[in-house]
Amino acid sequence: MRDDGPRLPTSPGFWRSPLRGTWFTSVLGLVLLVGVTVLFVTGLVSYAAYNPDLAPVNDQTPDKGLLGFYLFSWPTNPPWLYRLTQGLHVTLGITLIPVLLAKLWSVVPKLFALPPARSLAHALERISLLLLVGGGLFEFTTGVLNIQLDYVFPGSFYPLHFYGAWVFFAAFLAHAALKTPKALRAVRERRRGEDGQASPGPDEGGPASPRPDAPTVDRRGALWFVGGASLLLFLTTAGQSIGGALRRTALLAPHGWADPGGGPNGFQINKTAAYAGVGTKQTAAETWRLVVTAPGGRTVRLTRAELLRLPQHSAALPIACVEGWSTADQWWRGVRLRDLAALVGYDGDPPDVLVESLQLHGAFRRAALRADQVADPRSLLALRVNGEDLSPDHGYPARVIVPAAPGVLNTKWVARMTFGEL
Numbered sequence: 001m002r003d004d005g006p007r008l009p010t011s012p013g014f015w016r017s018p019l020r021g022t023w024f025t026s027v028l029g030l031v032l033l034v035g036v037t038v039l040f041v042t043g044l045v046s047y048a049a050y051n052p053d054l055a056p057v058n059d060q061t062p063d064k065g066l067l068g069f070y071l072f073s074w075p076t077n078p079p080w081l082y083r084l085t086q087g088l089h090v091t092l093g094i095t096l097i098p099v100l101l102a103k104l105w106s107v108v109p110k111l112f113a114l115p116p117a118r119s120l121a122h123a124l125e126r127i128s129l130l131l132l133v134g135g136g137l138f139e140f141t142t143g144v145l146n147i148q149l150d151y152v153f154p155g156s157f158y159p160l161h162f163y164g165a166w167v168f169f170a171a172f173l174a175h176a177a178l179k180t181p182k183a184l185r186a187v188r189e190r191r192r193g194e195d196g197q198a199s200p201g202p203d204e205g206g207p208a209s210p211r212p213d214a215p216t217v218d219r220r221g222a223l224w225f226v227g228g229a230s231l232l233l234f235l236t237t238a239g240q241s242i243g244g245a246l247r248r249t250a251l252l253a254p255h256g257w258a259d260p261g262g263g264p265n266g267f268q269i270n271k272t273a274a275y276a277g278v279g280t281k282q283t284a285a286e287t288w289r290l291v292v293t294a295p296g297g298r299t300v301r302l303t304r305a306e307l308l309r310l311p312q313h314s315a316a317l318p319i320a321c322v323e324g325w326s327t328a329d330q331w332w333r334g335v336r337l338r339d340l341a342a343l344v345g346y347d348g349d350p351p352d353v354l355v356e357s358l359q360l361h362g363a364f365r366r367a368a369l370r371a372d373q374v375a376d377p378r379s380l381l382a383l384r385v386n387g388e389d390l391s392p393d394h395g396y397p398a399r400v401i402v403p404a405a406p407g408v409l410n411t412k413w414v415a416r417m418t419f420g421e422l
């Protein structure tokens with residue numbers, strides 16, 4: 001009969017997998033060192049892209065305080081900037097899930113190590129690990145829930161993911177500072193002639209089992225398994241931001257979209273007109289008016305036909321959503337935002353603008369754009385796309401499109417624009 005060993009997870013002998021060891025943990029840790037750093041930077045950048053300084057309209061984390069120290073004005077060039085940074089953030093985050101899980105699995109015996117604290121320093125280290133593991137799981141979970149489950153946290157995802165990121169990354173930095181030298185040494189030693197089979201010498205205090213079971217797969221094989229899982233996730237996700245024919249490979253892309261169909265308006269839709277409660281009654285030529293106003297200044301009301309008689313301009317711009325998906329460039333045509341600012345008295349440099357949709361409910365009814373975004377000649381109140389009128393789902397009668405901005409700032413079904421109020 002086989003000796004099953006101790007039954008309690010607090011005993012080192014309880015953990016029998018021969019795969020656990022310093023080398024295995026180190027390789028996964030080094031991958032995460034690079035990957036999580038990129039996730040953190042692209043995440044902070046994404047927050048900056050929302051124009052959080054245009055409070056209270058855009059800012060969803062009003063108490064950011066010192067954590068907002070780095071904020072900068074998100075540029076309008078290159079126009080695919082947010083497509084790149086957010087595509088990277090979401091695709092990389094999903095790709096790293098197997099690596100994160102394997103890394104946690106490889107060190108799980110340490111979670112149960114007794115005594116819980118041998119000294120004050122040890123107690124502090126364990127608390128930091130709690131923040132590290134808890135913060136990491138929290139960030140990955142909230143991120144995945146947000147893109148897959150269609151905003152399960154109404155309005156509160158941003159502060160959760162933002163504050164969580166700082167807690168996670170602070171603990172991550174402390175951990176990386178302590179462990180990276182050891183991890184690099186472990187990987188280097190292994191490279192010198194080892195075959196990836198057994199752990200090199202005693203693994204004092206490391207994750208290796210003192211009484212390992214017989215291996216069924218070697219550590220290199222296990223790493224291939226983790227890498228294969230990551231590759232599979234990558235291949236079934238990346239298509240949503242790369243686009244073109246590859247979009248069909250994005251099997252894991254968020255569900256619940258309306259089928260955009262073919263033709264000039266046949267590209268992704270976030271929220272449909274039906275979902276937003278926008279009907280043909282409100283958008284009909286007799287009822288719909290665009291109100292352009294400047295507080296204490298002029299107010300202009302325009303029909304769609306009048307808008308079409310203003311100078312029309314074109315711009316090829318993508319839509320890039322915080323969820324990680326994006327469209328290729330579409331040809332938008334309409335009135336420049338800065339020309340609309342001029343209608344209400346801003347002849348020189350235009351100011352910020354608050355854009356409000358005729359949609360009555362929902363998180364994305366209004367968004368504020370910065371002065372430099374309004375001034376960009378490619379920023380349009382679009383009336384047409386790819387040579388056709390906007391479809392109801394893409395924002396008919398008129399929608400905003402701004403280069404390099406996150407999709408959420410491209411308000412659809414625009415009803416009112418207020419220049420110079422924020």
Ligand SMILES: Nc1nc2c(c(=O)[nH]1)N[C@H]1C(S)=C(S)[C@@H](COP(=O)(O)O)O[C@H]1N2
Pocket residue numbers: 267268269270271276319320321322357359362364365366393394395406407408409410411412413
């Ligand atoms: N009024 C309104 N505008 C909106 C939204 C919305 O829900 N309501 N969604 C925004 C988001 S999050 C994105 S990504 C883009 C998507 O534009 P599309 O549906 O035309 O692709 O529209 C933005 N404009």
Ligand SMILES: [Mo]
Pocket residue numbers: 270320321322323407408
């Ligand atoms: Mo979006």
